[in-house]
Amino acid sequence: MEARKIVEECEDILNDLEFTSVREWKARTGGTVVGYLPTYVPLEVIHAAGALSVGIFGGGDKMEIIKGDAFYQSYICHLPRSTLELGLSGRLDFLDALLSPSLCDVVRNLSGVWQLQFPNVKTKYIDMPQNFDQEVGGRFFISVMKELALLLESLGCRPVTNELLRQSIILYNENRRLVDALYDYRAEAPHRVPTAELYVVLRAGLIQPVEKSNETLANYLAAVRNRGAKPLDNVRVVVVGSFCEQPPLNLIKTLEKAGCYIVDDDFIQIARWFRRPVAVDGDGYRAISEAFLSASRPSSSVFEGDKPRSEDLVERIRDRNAEGVIFAAPSFCDPALLDLPFYQEALDRLGINYTQFQFSENTGQFQTIKEQTGTFSDSIKLWSEA
């Protein structure tokens, strides 16, 4: 299938704020639907229980916020407003449960707001361990996952056996392998993998069964490899900071039109959470836990320990042969904004170019960002050493 056709189908899914495909899945199977917020939840456990996981990453720029704004002050980011709007307008009435990862206090408290507003919907906070010893943090994380499995059973899902979990791990390992393959290919041939397309394909995958997502990713990878596109004289950049509230698609397009190839980013971290496959032998919960503790990509919400996150950023810049960094954080985003000065100090020490701006998921005006980014890319082309 042609890449463009795949992307169009994915875009339809992404733009459908009624989540028609999810409703159809539920009507067809009678199954349980579990929504989750950014950045990480153990999807394998949900799949093993026979439920469908649905990434709820805000309402984007296609939805007017009416009720959601009444719940949040002006100095709180946009994600909880649009998520509540989706809920209060009935667009999420198919949800049987909502999972909130330990991302920040806003998402944490959104879990509580959801309990107050939708008392018939189960909620669970996925408390990511901040201790990385398997016998300490690992044991705790296993208990969190087992509680999740019990919650799903209480909703009528099948018990999670080790074999079921193993099979789910295999599927999600394949999903992550395909995403990594796309990211690697994008870095190799960014003219063939526009980020605006890749992003749409990944986002749609969060709303589909993983089996379907794997098929879509494989088809898209094959299609882009066969694409005959000419490279442009763009600069290679890494985009950092947009791991929770997502940028509008037009913002990503704006960056690309302003002379940038995005060769790495932290959009949709859950799709690339682990650096290596989760083990498929032995106890499945332990395998996921071990992968979490030892093979997670750095996240602003997980304790960096002895290795500053900025070191990982520099490694990514070098691995992807990037020429600069765009810090694109949502307004009022504590995890992203608190990291920013330290990232910038690290880049200053190494003489790596960067620029920064803030956005919200429903930013509608991109001219300023286009000019800023265009100037940034031009300055790299004109002034950086060959």
Place this chain on the structure above:
Amino acid sequence: MSDQPVVQDVVKDESMLIQKKMLDGWYREIGSARESGRPVVYSFVPGNLTEFILSFDCVPVLPEINALHSGMKKMSDGFILEAERRGHSEDVCTYVKCDLGMFLGGNLGPYGKVPPPDLLLLSYTGCFTFLKWFEALKKVYDCPVVMVHTPYQDQGVITSDMVEYLVRQFESDLIPALEKISGKKFDIDRLRSLLQESKRAEDDLVYCFQSGKNIPSPIDGFFAGVYYVGPIFTAFRGTPECTEYYRTVRREIEYRVANKLGPMTPAGTLAEEKFRLVIDGTPNWTDFRDFWKIFYEEGAVFVASTYTKVGGLYDTGFRHDPDQPLKTMAEYCLNVYTNNSLPARTRLMEDYIRDYHADGFVFHSIKSCNSFSAGMLAMMRELEQRTGLPGCFIESDLVDSRYFSYANIKNRVESYLQMVEQKKSDRGAA
């Protein structure tokens, strides 16, 4: 008539003078820690593990307390601007910026020079920003960090897995870290004896706060409450000094109850209690006295507050248990106010409103503090429905005075109290 408040002489209870002496002593200990050879441990108020720190003869330092005192002494604005000049966003927590700005200026705080830490005890309890704060301090001080992750009570329940996780962290990470910097072996009996004192002080602390159920209330459970929690939330829980302090406070309050006296305010004893209120949210520190004045000038008393539970929630029954030292420290951390779910916090407010015979309630939303503030509007709606009482929503910040508008807050509070007055007389007529 000007809307600006008139500065008045402050009138203080004996216990407040004792506390000032205690805090002055603490700051002297901090200032002389290097000379005395006592290791300095930075940590946080929610989930503060003071007994552990003291059992190793270390000196606790609480950057939040430095920040709030900086606010009260009008130093915080300068620190914040310095941090913002160095690239820290306007949108992030002003406690963090105040602390980083203070560091950038040579660590000269409100009570003198603050020594660098030998250990950052990242008690990750009830606030996401704590994690980023100590990640930042690790970079500027280049010293070890020990992470103690307190799981969040999202369902309003403490599970055995949560307790076990904390206890394992104490055993595998915290105790070895404290042993290393202090050169002392962990003495569980010493910890037990500190916890025994903690329990005594907690009983008197709860008496103090529950005295707000009396009519008139002998205390303001928010503004004055800040002073009541000072010793137990900072460096003194587990010490005989702390126990004696709370005995003194209890005697003062027993006297006030027996004589039907209202609370002390900076202008003296409140003569007439007109409005009984409950409040959620932290105080503003830069304009603390003016903020308080807005309420006491109207005869409004905070009979209960949630902020005074941020360093420990005791009035639902928890006490430190010296017979199970590690388990009890874990339960203490899990139980602090901001580690409770929003529904549990709402229930607590509802209980306070009913049990303390409140006429209304206030939400003070703080720009810097998402842990408290994100979700307040949902809590307010819920409480209005459950109690039938009106809520008041006001906004400012912790230590950035740019976000405190005296006129705006006074105007809103006055309108609110007029509404409360009207509803009270409607109920009286009915």
